[in-house]
Amino acid sequence: MQNRKVTILDIAERASVSPATVSRVINKSVVVKESKRKVVIEAMDELGFRPNALARGLVSGRSMTLGVLTQDIGSPLYDNIAKGIIRGLEGSGYSAILVDGLWRENRELEVINTLLDRQIDGLVLIGGVISEGELTKLRKRIPLILVGREMQGWEDYCINIDNFSAAYEATKFLIEQGHRRIAHVKGSPNHQDAEQRFKGYAKALEDSGIELIPNLIFQGDFFPQSGVLAISSFLERGDGFSAVFAANDMMAMGVRRALYQRSIRCPEDVSVIGFDDQIETAFLVPSLTTMRQPSVEMGMAASAALLDVIAGKPHDLPIFKASLQVRESTCRTG
Amino acid sequence: MQNRKVTILDIAERASVSPATVSRVINKSVVVKESKRKVVIEAMDELGFRPNALARGLVSGRSMTLGVLTQDIGSPLYDNIAKGIIRGLEGSGYSAILVDGLWRENRELEVINTLLDRQIDGLVLIGGVISEGELTKLRKRIPLILVGREMQGWEDYCINIDNFSAAYEATKFLIEQGHRRIAHVKGSPNHQDAEQRFKGYAKALEDSGIELIPNLIFQGDFFPQSGVLAISSFLERGDGFSAVFAANDMMAMGVRRALYQRSIRCPEDVSVIGFDDQIETAFLVPSLTTMRQPSVEMGMAASAALLDVIAGKPHDLPIFKASLQVRESTCRTG
DNA sequence: GTATATTCTGAAAAGCTTTTCATTTCAATC
DNA sequence: GATTGAAATGAAAAGCTTTTCAGAATATAC
Known part of the structure; x- marks a missing residue:
């Protein structure tokens, strides 16, 4: 032109x-x-x-571009992590190419290849379902940081909260409030965090000598509708419950909604606890008790670490802890 | 390595x-x-x-990369537009570099420059506050599509709903439900959509012969907290109201929350209407009446159009219409 | 079997920068 | 004023591909 x-x-x-x-x-x-x-x-x-950045990259071997593989753009948690990553790049001269893996391994591998073709200098993976084998191959080719996912023997390059402990703590909190029949709405299958949260939930029950009731566990998908379906399922099967722990906030909203539709009061009849602390949760009616995950900060730490790795400098990862935000959707039970 | x-x-x-x-x-x-x-x-x-994509781009003059300038990653509407854009690129061989303008013109111009340095083949701007003068310069340099923003004489390259009409319709709906004292929570100043929505609101009142009461207009910022503040402001100033039209859903949630805290029932005492139709809104208690904006579809249309422009093919933009989702947060008033 | 048209193929240039290596410049030293 | 060393500079190569142009191979027509 x-x-x-x-x-x-x-x-x-x-x-x-x-x-x-x-x-x-x-x-x-x-x-x-x-x-x-x-x-x-x-x-x-x-x-x-x-x-011309292309020419520079070609000759210098540094494209000053990072790849960011996220999953399902538009989901609040991951968007905030991505935001943190991009924010953390400010002033560094690096830009980010953002691609969406859609939680499908094939798709993820495919878009990673397009990133590699573009000679990215480093890569951040947010979540995802790529096999450990592929990850191992990948990390030999390019500086790599994982966010929201863990990998054995690769801890120094993974940024995550301890989902197991966080879920444990959330469940324990309910137990301490006197709840014994605690239902759980699981996150999508194969999502590592969802699995960990479920395990933390189960362990907390076990440690308190509470039997885990399969009928009170529902396989959700992190979207609100599955919270609604969960309540239908729980009620149908007839095992009573006084609390629900949902693996994320959106499902907790669905749960809350379904309770309301059946005139079950929250928290008086049923306590609800979510996970992530989406911005909206504090403004719900009742406001939602939830496990906060410092998503933006985790993203920023990811880019900081990645830049260090690329520069060959030692990096250290802050430990991120989930913190329970106690609000109105939970209460003590008789 | x-x-x-x-x-x-x-x-x-x-x-x-x-x-x-x-x-x-x-x-x-x-x-x-x-x-x-x-x-x-x-x-x-x-x-x-x-x-090597860098070498290819250097010699061919086509980097197969598009720039996407969004504002404030993590805000639901824009994230969904970005999702649509990226999804629309699937299979095209193009990748997107996503940058965040943070609603600051300087920042926007700066990141656009880094995009241009990278020899992007086209650019999508989502919202933003860049002056029309700068936009005019820009569109001479590079194929450009605007989403969520309009520009006089450049309509063929803008994808947007008619915010004025949508707000008009929302307000009219409240009027038809018998409401006369309708408060409004504005979106951030200088945001084009916020302005348009306010104007649509004002016009609907005028056309119905309802006086606009300045005390019932609050300058918000699209975040939930400003919905809470809005209610404080309205109540303090003492002009009664039976409905609130918030310029987006998050502020509507804040409004809803503030009403609840003051034991004002929704919708029996006050109807609330939002804008955007975030996924969560259908699950709120009460579920939120809102103007739906087909954000993902708009994003997909944007990349489709941009690819056509780049290819020198004629493009045509679908017309996107907002549609009112009537739910439980509004009702007829005496 | 030659002339002509067609289809393939290779050499080399081009794209724009950084980097290496050698040279020039300049100040400092004796 | 000649010598040395450091500092500054330029020429050319390198990075990897696409594209142009011309030539080689093959097919077609007579």
Whole structure:
């Protein structure tokens, strides 16, 4: 749409120096005499020169691009992690290519390949279901950070809360409030965090000598509708319950909604606890008790760590802890 | 981390053809004799060759990358638009670099420059506050589509619902339900959609001969907390109201919450209507009446259109209409 | 079997930068 | 003023691909 792009050669000519010198001015890689530097900068300003990132990447071997593989853009938790990652890149010169794996391994591997083709300098994986075998291969090829997912023997590169303990704590909280019949709405199958949360729930029951009732466990999918279905299922099967622990907030909203439709009061009749602490939860009626996950901070830590790894610097990962936000949707029971 | 990358020269050598021929096989730009084609493909498979996108982009002038400038990643509406955009790119060979403008013009211009440096082939702007002057400059440089924003004389490249009419309709609905004192919680200042919605609200009142009461208008910021503050403000100023139209769902949730805290029933005492139709709204208690915006579809239309523009093909934009989702948070008033 | 048209193919250039290596410049030293 | 060393600079190569152009191979027509 424009005649021809301004290149480093145009600047070199205009400033009567070699392209190499212009490059040095741009990159501050070597000092150039102040007088020349000034002329070069003027020339660049006048011609509005902007270096071509493709050419730079090709020759330098650093594309200054990171890949971010997220799952199902539009889901609040992961969006916030992505936000943190992108925010953490601010001022670093790096940009992020965001791709969506849709929680399908094939798709994930495919989009990772397009990222690699683009010569990304590093990769952040948010969640996902790629097999450990593939991950092992991948991490040999490119600096890699995992968020919201864990991998044995790779802990130094994984950012996550301890979902097991968080779920344990949430369940324990209900137990301490006097609840004995605690239902659980599971997150999507194969999602690592969903599995961990379920296990934490089960262990908390066990440690308190409470029997786990299969009828009070529902396989959800992290969307609100599955919370609604869960309540139908629980009621149908006839095992009473006084509390529900949902593996995320959206399902907790569905649960709350279904209770309301059946005129079951929350929290007086049934306590509800969620997970993630989406921004909306504090404003629900009743406001939702939930396990907060510091998602944005985790994303920021991910990019910080990745940049360190790329730069060959030692990195250290902060420990992220989930914290229970006690609100109105839970209460003590007789 | 690997010895040396496999290049097209390695393939050429192994297949005993010239690099040009390998290129032709990859791009199917010219037909290559079947026998050679087979050898080349075998060589590529054996060596696991993947073309370097940087080199391709540099020489071909097409980076196969699009820029997506969104605002404030993590806000539901825009995330869904971004999701649509990225989904619409599937199978096209294009990838998206996602950047966050944070609703600050300087920041937006800055990140657009980094996108241009990366030789993006096209750009989608979601919302934003860049001046029309800058937009005019920009659209001369690069194929451009605007989503959630409009620009005089550039309608063929803007994807948006008619926020004015949608707000008009929402307000009219409340009026038809018998409401006369209708408060409004505005979206962030300078946000085009927020302005339009306010205007639609005002016009609907006017057309029905209802006086607009400044005390019943609150300057919000699209976050739930501002819905809470709005109610405080309305009540403090003493002008009664029987309905609230919030410029988005999150503020409507804040409104709902604040009413609850003051034991004002919804919808019996006060009807509440939101905007956007976030997934959660249908599960609230009471479920929220809201104006649905087909955000994902709009995003998909944006990438489809942009790809057409880039390809030099004629494009046409579907018309997107907001649709009122009547739920439980509104009711007829005496 | 030659002339002509067609289809394939390879060599080389181009795309834009960084980086290496050698050279020039300049100040400092004796 | 010649010598040395450091600092600054330029020429050229390198990075990997696509594209142009010309030439080779093959097919077609007579």
